[in-house]
Amino acid sequence: MRSxxxxxxxxxxxxxxxxxxxxxxxxxxxLFPLMNFLAFAGxxxxxxxxxxxxxxxxxxxxxxxxxxxxxAAFGGVFAGFGIxxxxxxxxxxxxxxxxxxxxxxxxxxxxxSLMRWAMIAIVLTVVALASGMQIGGSGVDLFGxxxxxxxxxxxxxxxxxxxxxxxxxxxAGPLMQTPVFLLLFLAPVYxxxxxxxxxxxxxxxxxxxxxxxxxxxxFIEGRPTQVAAAFxxxxxxxxxxxxxxxxxxxxxxxxx
Amino acid sequence: xxxxxxQIWLIARRSIIRTFRQPGVFIPPLTFPLxxxxxxxxxxxxxxxxxxxxxxxxxxxxxxxSFMQGALFASGIAGTDFARDIDTGFLNRLALxxxxxxxxxxxxIGGALGIGAVQAVLYLxxxxxxxxxxxxxxxxxxxxxxxxxxxAVGFGTLGLWIALRTGSGEGVQSQFPLLFFVLxxxxxxxxxxxxxxxxxxxxxxxxxxxxxxxxxxxxxxEGWNGEALGLGFGFxxxxxxxxxxxxxxxxxxxMART
Numbered sequence: 272m273r274s275x276x277x278x279x280x281x282x283x284x285x286x287x288x289x290x291x292x293x294x295x296x297x298x299x300x301x302l303f304p305l306m307n308f309l310a311f312a313g314x315x316x317x318x319x320x321x322x323x324x325x326x327x328x329x330x331x332x333x334x335x336x337x338x339x340x341x342x343a344a345f346g347g348v349f350a351g352f353g354i355x356x357x358x359x360x361x362x363x364x365x366x367x368x369x370x371x372x373x374x375x376x377x378x379x380x381x382x383x384s385l386m387r388w389a390m391i392a393i394v395l396t397v398v399a400l401a402s403g404m405q406i407g408g409s410g411v412d413l414f415g416x417x418x419x420x421x422x423x424x425x426x427x428x429x430x431x432x433x434x435x436x437x438x439x440x441x442x443a444g445p446l447m448q449t450p451v452f453l454l455l456f457l458a459p460v461y462x463x464x465x466x467x468x469x470x471x472x473x474x475x476x477x478x479x480x481x482x483x484x485x486x487x488x489x490f491i492e493g494r495p496t497q498v499a500a501a502f503x504x505x506x507x508x509x510x511x512x513x514x515x516x517x518x519x520x521x522x523x524x525x526x527x
Numbered sequence: 528x529x530x531x532x533x534q535i536w537l538i539a540r541r542s543i544i545r546t547f548r549q550p551g552v553f554i555p556p557l558t559f560p561l562x563x564x565x566x567x568x569x570x571x572x573x574x575x576x577x578x579x580x581x582x583x584x585x586x587x588x589x590x591x592x593s594f595m596q597g598a599l600f601a602s603g604i605a606g607t608d609f610a611r612d613i614d615t616g617f618l619n620r621l622a623l624x625x626x627x628x629x630x631x632x633x634x635x636i637g638g639a640l641g642i643g644a645v646q647a648v649l650y651l652x653x654x655x656x657x658x659x660x661x662x663x664x665x666x667x668x669x670x671x672x673x674x675x676x677x678x679a680v681g682f683g684t685l686g687l688w689i690a691l692r693t694g695s696g697e698g699v700q701s702q703f704p705l706l707f708f709v710l711x712x713x714x715x716x717x718x719x720x721x722x723x724x725x726x727x728x729x730x731x732x733x734x735x736x737x738x739x740x741x742x743x744x745x746x747x748x749e750g751w752n753g754e755a756l757g758l759g760f761g762f763x764x765x766x767x768x769x770x771x772x773x774x775x776x777x778x779x780x781x782m783a784r785t
Contacts, residue, residue, distance in 0.1 A: 302704040310711035313727030317717060321573045445555060456566040462573045471569035 275372035282366070282379025286353060287386050300349045301391050304342035305398060308334060312402065315461060323466050328492040331404040335395075336416065336487040337460050340480070342395055343424035344451050346388030351431020351447045354380055358439035358523075367524060377432060377516050384428040385421065392420065407493030415498065416490040419483050422505040427451060429512035436519030439526070454480050479504045534626050538634025546604060546638035553642050556600030560593040560646070561653060567592075571716065579721055582748045590654045591743030592715045594675040595736065597646035598682040599706050605639035606686030606699035613694050613781070628778050632771065636683040643679025647672045659747065667746040674746075674759060678739055681766035682706075688770055691777035713737040735762040 290297050316330040326333045357363040363376075370376055406413070431447040438446070458480040459467055467475055475481050486501030546553055568586035575585050582588050612618050612635075621631065651668060655661070661668050689702050712730045714722070714737040722728040731737050742759020745752040 299704050302708070306704065306708045306711055309727075310716070313712075313724045314716050314722055314731070315571075315574075317577060317721050317723040318571075318574060321576050324573075453562070453566075456563070456570065459570075461570050466573045467570065468572050469569055471566070 278375030347427025539637025639683030
């Protein structure tokens with residue numbers, strides 16, 4: 272057990288150091304959510320006047336929840352790029368040989384992903400508060416919101432980790448990103464679910480992210496809703512993608 | 528004159544062939560804007576219920592954004608490919624030949640122009656198949672293609688300048704979020720008069736990208752609007768001229784260094 276944690280901490284430390292020393296790796300994942308937040312909150316706020324838009328917390332808070340979850344997922348995916356890069360450069364293979372407990376490798380990448388996203392989340396939250404975001408929820412509600420985002424970050428990382436360990440190349444980047452992008456944008460991004468029309472409404476109703484978004488928006492508004500469903504969906508996603516990442520690691524071990 | 532044209536053709540042909548030989552390079556710029564168009568045109572359909580929204584079809588309103596997004600991808604392709612030429616020493620070897628600077632720059636945007644042409648036709652076709660009605664008819668559709676190509680050339684040349692400045696593919700890629708930011712802070716999602724937040728509306732108004740989008744959009748949903756077209760074409764030519772000037776200056780600096 273001890274050696275697993277040692278591997279995880281050492282790897283997380285290494286990944287975070289690499290990240291902080293390379294602004295080109297660190298800045299794009301930081302800039303994209305900020306850019307989206309400014310574009311959505313600034314450019315689309317008139318949508319709150321559409322009849323049936325029943326979110327009480329203001330459009331900035333409505334958008335913030337989506338961008339927070341988006342940054343969490345992409346924080347995990349970008350960390351997956353790092354894993355693929357480690358395989359391309361041979362570091363991951365040396366790691367597989369030297370790590371006494373290989374499951375600590377996934378744990379280490381997961382910790383690094385969490386630290387990477389934590390920095391983004393802090394900046395995003397500060398920008399949102401500075402731009403006048405209203406928070407109706409209590410401390411417990413906000414804890415719920417960030418807990419959902421943390422789980423989603425880990426889901427994103429485990430998905431990308433499984434892909435990276437199977438393909439062992441940065442060229443698998445689009446495969447890591449595209450499904451996450453689709454999952455995100457096939458949810459009620461700009462308006463509540465009830466205002467979506469046509470096929471996107473049907474798809475969004477069954478999109479697991481919709482539960483997370485609605486629960487997150489409920490938390491920030493101070494009217495928690497779909498909390499149990501959101502955490503249940505998150506737990507299922509986490510379990511499924513943990514298996515996906517673990518089998519990816521097993522495949523990488525077999526590949527040698 | 529004939530020699531220069533031949534030089535442009537040779538470099539452009541190389542650039543086009545290189546672009547289309549890499550599916551990983553040309554497929555995402557074709558599919559990603561279509562994906563975003565499908566998702567956003569439905570996700571934002573509620574916006575058409577806002578008083579003063581200029582059309583009942585958000586797809587028609589949003590279609591021009593795909594051309595802009597495609598042009599940004601073209602900029603990335605032109606810049607990354609040119610950066611690779613710098614990185615691998617191709618540019619240095621080219622400097623030993625009698626090729627003219629202007630031919631080099633004009634030829635290098637061949638790949639961006641090629642992908643821009645395919646994109647423009649594809650996006651327009653998909654829009655028409657999905658039920659978009661072009662208010663200005665066939666002449667308007669042709670003008671949309673012309674303007675979309677010119678915009679791709681403008682952004683492609685900007686990509687060349689960035690490649691010459693940074694000299695690396697990673698440098699070009701790292702500028703990409705900045706270009707996207709410029710695109711996002713525009714009237715891409717709502718008409719400027721419907722943007723509620725003051726600072727955003729002001730930024731969208733001083734952002735030339737808004738006028739490029741509005742020119743394309745006017746042809747789709749408004750009919751012939753001389754002011755929108757004048758501003759759109761004016762800013763596009765200014766973008767091409769400005770980027771070409773910057774790129775040729777930077778090319779001289781880089782050639783002098785080598």
